[in-house]
Amino acid sequence: MLNVEATIQAQFANSPSLGTIIEGFNQAIDPSALIDDWYENVWNPQTATGWGLDVWGRIVGVSRILQVSTTDYFGFSQGVPGAQTFGSGVFYNGGAVTSNYILSDDAFRRLIFAKAAANIWDGTIPSLNAILMSLFADRGLCYVSDNENMTMTFVFEFSPSPVDVSIIASGILPRPSGVGTTYIFTPYIDKNTDFGGDIL
Known part of the structure; x- marks a missing residue:
């Protein structure tokens, strides 16, 4: 307690022995550190x-x-996550394409915020663009493009990590009811970058 002296009855307030026992007990069971830890590690997402x-x-x-x-398969570079172009991917053989991955605290926190954003x-x-930019602010530019035919495209101008791909493709990102979605990954290339040749 912050002010344990106020809880001692007046007739015992001047007893040094009793005051020492109560003060020692108060220090032993002081919950303030536990309350701070609880707020820091559990209550505050x-x-x-x-x-x-x-x-x-x-x-x-x-x-x-x-x-x-776990494996990138042959497809088109602007297609679903995990698609590779000629010379980079193999044909899908019907085997398992995924494996369980336990998210780190930071990645799981991002997934929790993505789901919470979808809920509200x-x-x-x-608002959806604001959600995307807050979820992937450290990765690069991302936004939604309305295709005006009851579909929309999530555009990510960065190369996603496997965890990013899992969050994006999990279906957690919000979308309007009845609207189809596709994903495009178009990593930004600086036109001033020197690749050792001419840029057309």
């Missing part, structure tokens, strides 16, 4: 770790374990 983040995951309805693509999203494109 921006700083929660370990078990605290697992609790937040259960609250919003996501798991720390995601399916991460107001359904507008500007």
